[in-house]
Amino acid sequence: MIPRPKVLNPLSGSYDLAAGAAISGPDTLIEPVRTALPMLDLRPGDDGAIATRHDPALGVEGYRLIAGSRGIEITAGGPAGAFYAAQSLHQLLPDASYRVTARGPWTVPGVRIEDAPRFPxxxxxxxxxxxxxxxxxxxxxxxxxxxxxxxxxxxxxxxxxxxxxxxxxxxxxxxxxxxxxxxxxxxxxxxxxxxxxxxxxxxxxxxxxxxxxxxxxxxxxxxxxxxxxxxxxxxxxxxxxxxxxxxxxxxxxxxxxxxxxxxxxxxxxxxxxxxxxxxxxxxxxxxxxxxxxxxxxxxxxxxxxxxxxxxxxxxxxxxxxxxxxxxxxxxxxxxxxxxxxxxxxxxxxxxxxxxxxxxxxxxxxxxxxxxxxxxxxxxxxxxxxxxxxxxxxxxxxxxxxxxxxxxxxxxxxxxxxxxxxxxxxxxxxxxxxxxxxxxxxxxxxxxxxxxxxxxxxxxxxxxxxxxxxxxxxxxxxxxxxxxxxxxxxxAGPHPWQRRRPHRPGVIDVSAVMARIDEMTLDAESTRPSV
CATH class of the missing domain: 3.20.20.80 (Glycosidases)
Structure with a gap:
């Protein structure tokens, strides 16, 4: 994961997370999680696959994320913490989950993450x-x-x-x-x-x-x-x-x-x-x-x-x-x-x-x-x-x-x-x-x-x-x-990323027109007669 969490411990079990899963908890935490995980199209529900809880002691950007066989629990000190917990959850999923066509379901490994940033x-x-x-x-x-x-x-x-x-x-x-x-x-x-x-x-x-x-x-x-x-x-x-x-x-x-x-x-x-x-x-x-x-x-x-x-x-x-x-x-x-x-x-x-x-x-x-x-x-x-x-x-x-x-x-x-x-x-x-x-x-x-x-x-x-x-x-x-x-x-730039003259938008119009004329003449010479 980037950036690396402070504490990341594997747990036994896993959870299959699908699009349309339910999320429960206070609205102030639900919305940041939904924003961070748009491919899941999460819907509010009382018995959510993802449960959110508020704990001010974690700090406004701090969070705790626990995933296991019974679901996913996010505890956050504020909306930013909930958002970052959801970003960490996303990084537990395959790379394909970052594509707009992604729908899942995905298996979330059992894990416990406790995290907060060093700098604000x-x-x-x-x-x-x-x-x-x-x-x-x-x-x-x-x-x-x-x-x-x-x-x-x-x-x-x-x-x-x-x-x-x-x-x-x-x-x-x-x-x-x-x-x-x-x-x-x-x-x-x-x-x-x-x-x-x-x-x-x-x-x-x-x-x-x-x-x-x-x-x-x-x-x-x-x-x-x-x-x-x-x-x-x-x-x-x-x-x-x-x-x-x-x-x-x-x-x-x-x-x-x-x-x-x-x-x-x-x-x-x-x-x-x-x-x-x-x-x-x-x-x-x-x-x-x-x-x-x-x-x-x-x-x-x-x-x-x-x-x-x-x-x-x-x-x-x-x-x-x-x-x-x-x-x-x-x-x-x-x-x-x-x-x-x-x-x-x-x-x-x-x-x-x-x-x-x-x-x-x-x-x-x-x-x-x-x-x-x-x-x-x-x-x-x-x-x-x-x-x-x-x-x-x-x-x-x-x-x-x-x-x-x-x-x-x-x-x-x-x-x-x-x-x-x-x-x-x-x-x-x-x-x-x-x-x-x-x-x-x-x-x-x-x-x-x-x-x-x-x-x-x-x-x-x-x-x-x-x-x-x-x-x-x-x-x-x-x-x-x-x-x-x-x-x-x-390993270095792709061929199309390599050094090139920095002349955006510069076109030699006379050369382009000459080439168009040349192509027109070529086309005329090869056109079959009627």
Missing amino acids: WRGLHLDVARHFFPKREIMRLVDLMAVHKLNHLHLHLADDQGWRVESRAYPLLHEISSHRPRTAVHFYREDEAYDDVPHGGYYSLADLAELAAYARARAVTIVPEIDVPGHASAILAAYPSLGVTGEPHRVMDRWGISPAILSPLPPTVEFLTTIFDELLEALGDTPYVHIGGDEVVLDRWTSSPEIVAYRESLGLASANDLQAWFLRQLADALAERGSRAVVWDEAFVSGGLRQDTVVMPWRGMNVGRRAAAAGHDVVATSVFPLYLDYAEAASAEEPMAIGETITVADVAAFDPAPADWSPSERSHVLGVQAQLWTERVPDARTMDYRLWPRACAVAEIAWGPRDDFDGRLDAHLGRLDALGVEYRPP
């Missing part, structure tokens, strides 16, 4: 700003996360290369900033090349509400990110007045760090607060909102007399202090709305954060330890080994990647709360999250290849014990096959 935050991050992924792909990703008991989906909704959510208050964001005329096909090189194909898309507020409800039913929390004050080209393409000079901008079509930066003046704080209100209304209960704070180029702040005067009026000594002040205003606004701010580690280094701000130390665990020692909760996000846009092997056959090499074994060996940290420091580790930045991930097939099976290792280290992971992963790949996941095979 077990996450994946998906950058939908560089390349947009439609709603159906986000829902599919939520389903795959649920299979692996991953519970936080961090959506990077705004960056220089695109803005990805509707705004009723600022409609130019989705009308202008949600698309770019072309995309770079190089990777931080001087010899720039572009595909000349428009790229874009955004989620309506109704889409976000639907995604949040869909995720919540599967014990997944969506964490939206609006990355500020840097990475602001797309925002400024729609509303240049929110910048330092008011000069026009465009949605970036290349990769790398941009000097585009929002003004820290009150109108910008008002703008972002309005955006937060729209997001939170659509998403519903949203315990975390990510506000970025990374890779900020402060030159335009330091060269602006107006902003320098504003900084001095606040009694702040430097532009870094002003950035910290700006992010704190946003964190305060989120706190008033019942959400905690999350930032990348540069924001922590600048100082001045609210104490309840969560830090994601992407540049390594040393800065994560500093944040934890300062009393901030942290989510381990180290570029090595948790950036899954990196290649899995130093091979010319691998698809183009941002960096290399991060293997499944690298991920599985990572400890989000190292033993040499003090107990106090480890207590501030909320969990672990893998990142998928999408400069080199243009579509869902590539997303599958990059995420899986490395995300299986993320689930493993986030949940608990890691004994015999390699052996369990080999068996688990059959489930991914049944689910239609186009993962990277352990």
Whole structure:
């Protein structure tokens, strides 16, 4: 099983479980089990083949699963625990049970499982700003996360290369900033090349509400990110007045760090607060909102007399202090709305954060330890080994990647709360999250290849014990096959997954037309006369 339960003991006997079986217990536990096991089409009944019980002592995500000749019993601390118990039950069934045609019956072996996660935050991050992924792909990703008991989906909704959510208050964001005329096909090189194909898309507020409800039913929390004050080209393409000079901008079509930066003046704080209100209304209960704070180029702040005067009026000594002040205003606004701010580690280094701000130390665990020692909760996000846009092997056959090499074994060996940290420091580790930045991930097939099976290792280290992971992963790949996941095979890419020019949508029209003409002439020459 992946992730491996804390306690898994075989018992004598077994139980034959068929579609249409009855499930009994409180509705708050029945519904999560039915959602996790849709192929069973479970029906409520007093004498269910699956009986559910509530025990708060197990914790909200904890559960106990007992299967034997008389049936199946699930005891859970809450809906999430019941959902995870059902996922573990599913993994006791054959791989074929993951196919939509599956109907059973299946024999459930006798077993006793007692389980709860090591960390409350077990996450994946998906950058939908560089390349947009439609709603159906986000829902599919939520389903795959649920299979692996991953519970936080961090959506990077705004960056220089695109803005990805509707705004009723600022409609130019989705009308202008949600698309770019072309995309770079190089990777931080001087010899720039572009595909000349428009790229874009955004989620309506109704889409976000639907995604949040869909995720919540599967014990997944969506964490939206609006990355500020840097990475602001797309925002400024729609509303240049929110910048330092008011000069026009465009949605970036290349990769790398941009000097585009929002003004820290009150109108910008008002703008972002309005955006937060729209997001939170659509998403519903949203315990975390990510506000970025990374890779900020402060030159335009330091060269602006107006902003320098504003900084001095606040009694702040430097532009870094002003950035910290700006992010704190946003964190305060989120706190008033019942959400905690999350930032990348540069924001922590600048100082001045609210104490309840969560830090994601992407540049390594040393800065994560500093944040934890300062009393901030942290989510381990180290570029090595948790950036899954990196290649899995130093091979010319691998698809183009941002960096290399991060293997499944690298991920599985990572400890989000190292033993040499003090107990106090480890207590501030909320969990672990893998990142998928999408400069080199243009579509869902590539997303599958990059995420899986490395995300299986993320689930493993986030949940608990890691004994015999390699052996369990080999068996688990059959489930991914049944689910239609186009993962990277352990032996290397399939021929159709190997490295190819990253020029999506580029067609040499003249060559195609010439070939069509040639085929037409061939057909004319071989057509029988009448």
